[in-house]
Amino acid sequence: MSDDNNQWATLDKDLNRISQVEYGLTVVARPMVGLGVALAFIIVAGIAAAFIFGDQPGSAIIIAAAALGAYMAINIGANDVANNMGPAVGAKALTMGGAIVIAAFCESAGALLAGGDVVSTISKGIIDPSAVSDTRIFVWAMMAALLSSALWVNLATWISAPVSTTHSVVGGVMGAGIAAAGFSAVNWSSMSLIAASWVISPVLGGLVAAGFLSFIKAKIIYQDDKIAAARIWVPVLVGIMMGAFSTYLAVKGLKKLVEIDLLTALMIGVGIGALSYVASAPLVRKQSEGLENRNKSLKVLFGLPLVISAALLSFAHGANDVANAVGPLAAIVHAQEFGEFAGKVTIPQWVMVIGAFGISFGLLLFGPKLIRMVGSQITKLNPMRAYCVALSAAITVIIASWLGLPVSSTHIAVGGVFGVGFFREWHLNRRAREHSAKRAPEKRIAAEERRRRKLVRRSHFMTIVAAWVITVPAAAGLSAIVFYMLTHLFA
Numbered sequence: 001m002s003d004d005n006n007q008w009a010t011l012d013k014d015l016n017r018i019s020q021v022e023y024g025l026t027v028v029a030r031p032m033v034g035l036g037v038a039l040a041f042i043i044v045a046g047i048a049a050a051f052i053f054g055d056q057p058g059s060a061i062i063i064a065a066a067a068l069g070a071y072m073a074i075n076i077g078a079n080d081v082a083n084n085m086g087p088a089v090g091a092k093a094l095t096m097g098g099a100i101v102i103a104a105f106c107e108s109a110g111a112l113l114a115g116g117d118v119v120s121t122i123s124k125g126i127i128d129p130s131a132v133s134d135t136r137i138f139v140w141a142m143m144a145a146l147l148s149s150a151l152w153v154n155l156a157t158w159i160s161a162p163v164s165t166t167h168s169v170v171g172g173v174m175g176a177g178i179a180a181a182g183f184s185a186v187n188w189s190s191m192s193l194i195a196a197s198w199v200i201s202p203v204l205g206g207l208v209a210a211g212f213l214s215f216i217k218a219k220i221i222y223q224d225d226k227i228a229a230a231r232i233w234v235p236v237l238v239g240i241m242m243g244a245f246s247t248y249l250a251v252k253g254l255k256k257l258v259e260i261d262l263l264t265a266l267m268i269g270v271g272i273g274a275l276s277y278v279a280s281a282p283l284v285r286k287q288s289e290g291l292e293n294r295n296k297s298l299k300v301l302f303g304l305p306l307v308i309s310a311a312l313l314s315f316a317h318g319a320n321d322v323a324n325a326v327g328p329l330a331a332i333v334h335a336q337e338f339g340e341f342a343g344k345v346t347i348p349q350w351v352m353v354i355g356a357f358g359i360s361f362g363l364l365l366f367g368p369k370l371i372r373m374v375g376s377q378i379t380k381l382n383p384m385r386a387y388c389v390a391l392s393a394a395i396t397v398i399i400a401s402w403l404g405l406p407v408s409s410t411h412i413a414v415g416g417v418f419g420v421g422f423f424r425e426w427h428l429n430r431r432a433r434e435h436s437a438k439r440a441p442e443k444r445i446a447a448e449e450r451r452r453r454k455l456v457r458r459s460h461f462m463t464i465v466a467a468w469v470i471t472v473p474a475a476a477g478l479s480a481i482v483f484y485m486l487t488h489l490f491a
Contacts, residue, residue: 034365038074041361045070045354052350058336065143066354069329072150072165073322073358074365079157080165080321081107081363082370083413084313084393087386090375091299093306096368102307103314103367104360110318111356126170126194127177131185139335140486141180142328145172148479149328152471157366160373160460161467164408166321169328170194171475179480191472198468201411204399206419209392212237213420216384217427221295227288234301235281237387241305243273244394245312249319251398262402302383309390316394317409322355329354374414378464379421379456389416414464421456428455 049066053059085099094102132138149165149172156163170191177185216237223229247269250260260268284301291297326347334345375381381389393412400407 038071038361038365041074041358042067042070045358048350048354061139061143062333062336065146065329065332066351068143068146068150069326069351070354070358072146072153072329073326073355074362075150075153075157076165076322076355077104077107077359077362077364078366079153079162079362079370080410081314081317081359082367082374083162083410084317084390085310085367086371086374087381087389087413087417088306088310088375089371090381091306091383091386093303093383093386094310096371099310099371100363100367102311104363106311106314107318107322107359107363108356110315110320111322111352111359113319126174126187126190127181127185128187131181132177135335135339137180137487139332140490141173141176141483142331142335144176144179144479144483144486145169146328146332148172148175148482149475152475152478156467156471157370159463159467160369160377161464162370162374162410162414163467163471164410167194167198167408167468167471168475171472172479173328174472175476175479176483178476179483194472197407198411200400201396201407202415202418202468204407205392205396205412205415206422208395208399209388209416209419210423212388212391213385213423214427216388220298221384226293226295226298227291230298230301231281231285231288234284234305235277237391238280238284238305239273239277241309241387241391241394242276243269244391244398245309245316246272247398248394249312249316262398266398299383302387306383306387306390309387309394313390313393313413318356318359321409322352322359326351326355373460374417377457378414378417378460379424381417381420385420385424388420389413392416392419411468418456418461425455 046063046067049063050059053062081103085094085103088094089096089099127141132141146169149168152168152171153163153165174186174191216233219233220226220229247265250265250268251262287301288297291300330345330347330351333348333351334340375386390413393409393416396412396416397407397409
């Protein structure tokens with residue numbers, strides 16, 4: 001009998017070992033599935049370009065560029081889109097799956113329906129086209145810019161640092177341009193404005209987000225009757241949100257449909273904001289019935305506006321930023337088709353499709369990592385704080401457009417998260433100082449301990465800021481190296 005028991009025990013151990021091996025293989029193989037799907041999409045993009053251009057002269061270069069464009073689009077989805085959905089997921093207003101589905105749909109819709117049909121292929125005038133006289137050299141420069149910017153965004157995603165894909169493309173174009181035609185080819189005044197945006201974007205986004213959080217705390221959270229205050233102010237905030245996003249979309253996201261100046265966009269925003277206030281007031285009143293007079297109840301009232309704002313941010317991002325990412329690809333296609341290059345070219349629809357679907361694949365396969373980083377690992381977010389972050393993104397772009405300042409949507413969104421976190425630290429310390437004199441000595445020591453607790457993780461803060469600062473020079477250096485390799489291999 002004992003021998004039977006020993007055999008069963010041995011068999012049970014062997015089965016456990018097999019189960020552990022199977023689990024280990026599953027964990028190891030899971031990332032490989034994502035890489036396999038991404039590689040398949042890149043190959044399909046190249047095959048699609050081959051069908052479109054066939055045996056035309058220079059078709060091999062277009063096929064290679066299409067594959068690189070697909071690779072770049074996947075990296076945008078993995079990195080850049082997280083800034084739009086991260087706050088909503090961190091605040092638990094959306095599940096990870098729901099956020100990915102909404103973002104993939106809205107990003108693709110924004111790119112295909114409202115994406116600019118004409119793009120500045122030289123990335124906002126960074127390189128003078130006349131400085132690169134040879135069309136072949138220009139094509140290799142754009143190939144180098146595309147590959148280097150994609151590699152940099154890929155690296156940033158790997159180290160969990162949200163960076164600006166537009167700045168990556170700018171750095172890539174600048175580095176290739178310098179390698180091709182020297183430092184004189186660079187428009188340094190444009191570069192100085194872009195460098196200024198490294199500071200302007202996050203600081204402005206953080207200040208706007210902190211300002212709205214301060215307003216919500218004063219007018220709603222710290223009121224004796226929080227629900228009554230919410231019935232008054234939540235519809236106002238919804239009206240501001242819809243007005244801001246209407247203006248934002250009119251200015252940045254509807255170029256393909258209609259060209260709208262800032263004043264007209266502001267008037268549209270005011271009208272839609274007023275209508276949204278009128279429509280949301282009875283809905284908020286009905287939703288607030290029966291809610292307890294506590295902060296937890298307020299999260300319910302901010303949940304739906306936060307989801308809407310995240311969807312609108314994704315639509316505007318798809319409309320505005322995808323064209324910048326596929327700009328070098330559009331430039332290569334134009335140069336190969338017409339034997340010339342230009343500062344602005346029309347983006348073929350198949351190029352926009354690669355950009356739109358590549359972003360969706362990148363988001364589905366690799367997006368959750370950065371979404372968690374932005375949503376929960378920098379600082380703790382709830383629906384009110386996340387709502388302030390989303391609102392600051394739209395308002396900051398409007399302010400920057402009015403002032404004529406170049407800004408990065410990535411830097412604004414992450415800057416808004418930092419702004420909310422640092423404001424909470426400052427606010428907590430101020431309240432602790434106000435009440436410390438009234439407390440007993442042991443409670444005063446406990447209050448000091450809580451005050452020293454940091455609400456923003458400094459390690460993530462330093463990593464992200466460092467990645468922002470070195471994005472343009474790193475992409476530029478990498479692009480110059482890739483350009484030299486391409487020209488020597490295929491000269």
